[in-house]
Amino acid sequence: MAHQVTSKDIPTNGEHLEISKIAKLQFISGIVGGVGLIFSIIYLWFGGGVEDSSTSEHESSVAHGSYAFSWLFAVFFILTIALGGCFWTFLHNLSNSGWGTSVRRMMENLGFVFPFLFIFCIPFLFPQVQQYLWEWMTSYRDVVGDSSNAKEALLHDKNPHNHLLAAKVFYLNPTFWLARFFTYFIGLGFFIWLVRKFSIAQDTETKPSTKNLFAARKHSSWSMIVFGVTLTFLALDLVMALDFSWFSTMFGVYIFAGSALNSMAVLILTGIFLQRAGYLKNVVTQEHYHIMGKLCFAFTVFWAYVSFSQFFLIWYANITEETRYFLLRNTENWNLVSLSLVFMHFALPFLALLRSDVKKKPKFMVGLCCYILFMHAVDVYHMVIPERGPSVELVVNHAPQLWIGGSWVGDILALITTVAGFLFFYLRNLTSAALYPHRDPRILESANLHN
Amino acid sequence: MSTKVRRVYGYLAEFKNASQLYKAAEKVRDAGFKKWDCYSPYPIHGLDDAMGIKRSILPYFVFIGGLTGFLTAITLAYTTQVGLYPTIVQGKPANIFTTAAFFPVMFELTILFSGFTVFFGLLALMGLPRWNHPIFASKQFSRVTDDKFFIAIEARDSKFSAEATKALLGEIGGANIELVEDDSE
Numbered sequence: 001m002a003h004q005v006t007s008k009d010i011p012t013n014g015e016h017l018e019i020s021k022i023a024k025l026q027f028i029s030g031i032v033g034g035v036g037l038i039f040s041i042i043y044l045w046f047g048g049g050v051e052d053s054s055t056s057e058h059e060s061s062v063a064h065g066s067y068a069f070s071w072l073f074a075v076f077f078i079l080t081i082a083l084g085g086c087f088w089t090f091l092h093n094l095s096n097s098g099w100g101t102s103v104r105r106m107m108e109n110l111g112f113v114f115p116f117l118f119i120f121c122i123p124f125l126f127p128q129v130q131q132y133l134w135e136w137m138t139s140y141r142d143v144v145g146d147s148s149n150a151k152e153a154l155l156h157d158k159n160p161h162n163h164l165l166a167a168k169v170f171y172l173n174p175t176f177w178l179a180r181f182f183t184y185f186i187g188l189g190f191f192i193w194l195v196r197k198f199s200i201a202q203d204t205e206t207k208p209s210t211k212n213l214f215a216a217r218k219h220s221s222w223s224m225i226v227f228g229v230t231l232t233f234l235a236l237d238l239v240m241a242l243d244f245s246w247f248s249t250m251f252g253v254y255i256f257a258g259s260a261l262n263s264m265a266v267l268i269l270t271g272i273f274l275q276r277a278g279y280l281k282n283v284v285t286q287e288h289y290h291i292m293g294k295l296c297f298a299f300t301v302f303w304a305y306v307s308f309s310q311f312f313l314i315w316y317a318n319i320t321e322e323t324r325y326f327l328l329r330n331t332e333n334w335n336l337v338s339l340s341l342v343f344m345h346f347a348l349p350f351l352a353l354l355r356s357d358v359k360k361k362p363k364f365m366v367g368l369c370c371y372i373l374f375m376h377a378v379d380v381y382h383m384v385i386p387e388r389g390p391s392v393e394l395v396v397n398h399a400p401q402l403w404i405g406g407s408w409v410g411d412i413l414a415l416i417t418t419v420a421g422f423l424f425f426y427l428r429n430l431t432s433a434a435l436y437p438h439r440d441p442r443i444l445e446s447a448n449l450h451n
Numbered sequence: 452m453s454t455k456v457r458r459v460y461g462y463l464a465e466f467k468n469a470s471q472l473y474k475a476a477e478k479v480r481d482a483g484f485k486k487w488d489c490y491s492p493y494p495i496h497g498l499d500d501a502m503g504i505k506r507s508i509l510p511y512f513v514f515i516g517g518l519t520g521f522l523t524a525i526t527l528a529y530t531t532q533v534g535l536y537p538t539i540v541q542g543k544p545a546n547i548f549t550t551a552a553f554f555p556v557m558f559e560l561t562i563l564f565s566g567f568t569v570f571f572g573l574l575a576l577m578g579l580p581r582w583n584h585p586i587f588a589s590k591q592f593s594r595v596t597d598d599k600f601f602i603a604i605e606a607r608d609s610k611f612s613a614e615a616t617k618a619l620l621g622e623i624g625g626a627n628i629e630l631v632e633d634d635s636e
Contacts, residue, residue, distance in 0.1 A: 311551070312555075313556065315551060316552065318543075450497065
């Protein structure tokens with residue numbers, strides 16, 4: 001058996017990540033994220049303009065519309081990971097777990113990235129960007145205008161497609177949308193800040209006690225509800241609303257499965273890199289990686305279960321409004337992306353994570369976690385990007401195009417920008433407090449974990 | 452009283468606490484015994500390592516069981532729904548693309564067969580159910596459900612010897628060493 005960790009192995013003031021060690025990385029990611037964000041906002045805002053049917057204007061609007069979708073894809077990718085961090089934090093506190101005390105601070109740091117991500121969502125507040133992404137907003141603005149009764153106006157519009165919006169206008173209207181959008185970030189942002197604050201306060205209490213620990217557990221209860229509501233409706237407002245006629249009751253769970261899986265992959269990567277840099281040596285062992293690997297495995301299966309259920313029920317019931325999502329994603333080459341999710345997002349990680357000994361090998365897990373994150377990007381791509389072709393209406397030789405040539409450049413640039421920004425805030429959180437709650441009464445239980 | 456010959460089951464030694472049992476188990480393991488066991492009122496963490504127990508072969512059985520269930524489901528659904536009597540529902544195809552509709556059946560049968568293999572495989576590997584165990588012949592053994600810890604080394608083990616094994620058990624801290632004889636008919 002390995003050496004028994006005692007309180008002598010835990011530094012009195014906790015382990016702190018040396019800023020000098022990551023200063024360079026943080027600086028670069030901050031510059032990349034910041035510059036990318038500023039250019040994206042300028043491009044999306046000033047370049048967008050209002051759509052015009054004349055040829056040259058339309059070409060420019062195709063490019064802007066295309067980039068608006070790239071931006072949504074990239075931002076939603078990092079949002080799911082930060083949301084997953086919130087989930088693991090609340091779950092760890094709520095379930096009164098002992099095993100993960102030494103990795104809990106990483107969960108809190110990951111979750112606390114969420115409120116900062118609002119700045120990447122700023123472009124979504126401009127009508128210049130909204131007009132490409134969310135068709136219902138354009139319809140609402142065109143049809144309702146200054147009319148006092150939105151429902152009546154939509155119901156008596158000459159375009160029958162808008163009658164469907166009349167039934168949903170209580171939820172899909174710009175005022176409520178804006179209110180919701182701010183509530184998500186303020187609400188969940190506040191709760192993850194609060195729970196993390198309790199945890200950090202315990203590190204520096206003059207009279208060590210469990211007061212903060214119990215407070216964190218207590219407040220994690222309704223935080224979990226806030227998390228569930230935020231994740232579900234954020235997914236609805238940003239992604240499901242890309243096509244307002246489509247609906248799926250599984251969609252929130254589907255996003256949740258992906259975010260829980262991928263934030264766990266990020267946590268494993270963080271743990272491994274911190275250990276390589278010489279931290280967490282005494283408190284995190286291969287047993288922790290084993291448990292986190294098991295959670296990754298569980299959520300790989302859960303993701304497959306939920307995404308298949310969504311597909312299966314829609315495919316079986318064959319209702320016009322519902323099938324559109326999958327029809328679009330199985331047209332032309334999108335079919336290959338859909339199929340790749342089955343085999344590469346589910347089957348391959350499932351088989352790779354099946355054995356217990358591979359989950360304990362950091363080298364293997366680094367590769368696998370990066371792969372899982374890559375497949376998650378493909379998953380989000382598959383949710384967002386197929387809507388781009390029909391939305392920006394590029395027509396070549398009288399044929400509407402599903403795929404816009406060269407648009408992948410924008411996708412990659414947007415992804416690099418947001419991931420760099422995400423990294424910047426994550427590193428900021430990691431350096432702002434001790435790396436693990438060294439005064440938590442169960443830190444030794446966690447350090448001596450055996451499973 | 453009959454004069455029939457009783458079979459020797461093995462030696463039983465009592466230990467005071469879990470840590471003694473743990474240390475003794477390591478020594479018995481190092482002495483090279485294979486057919487022996489530890490008995491304790493509650494599960495002891497890491498005792499399987501101390502006893503040198505290898506990984507069970509049950510997972511391989513379960514894999515084969517699950518695979519059987521999976522293949523059964525495919526065969527059952529495919530031959531009946533596509534081969535023998537194609538059922539056309541809502542204009543859906545009756546060919547390889549129908550497979551999506553069979554997923555729940557495939558999933559459930561995989562789980563069911565794996566579950567059965569776990570249950571029956573575990574019973575078989577443990578040699579259960581059985582009416583009696585020779586070790587119940589020992590009077591002191593009943594305290595294993597209360598406050599005592601035991602190690603029993605079976606006479607079937609190739610390293611077993613009437614004197615040396617007894618001496619070994621005494622050496623490693625065993626008390627009340629008893630030769631247990633099988634009293635079942």
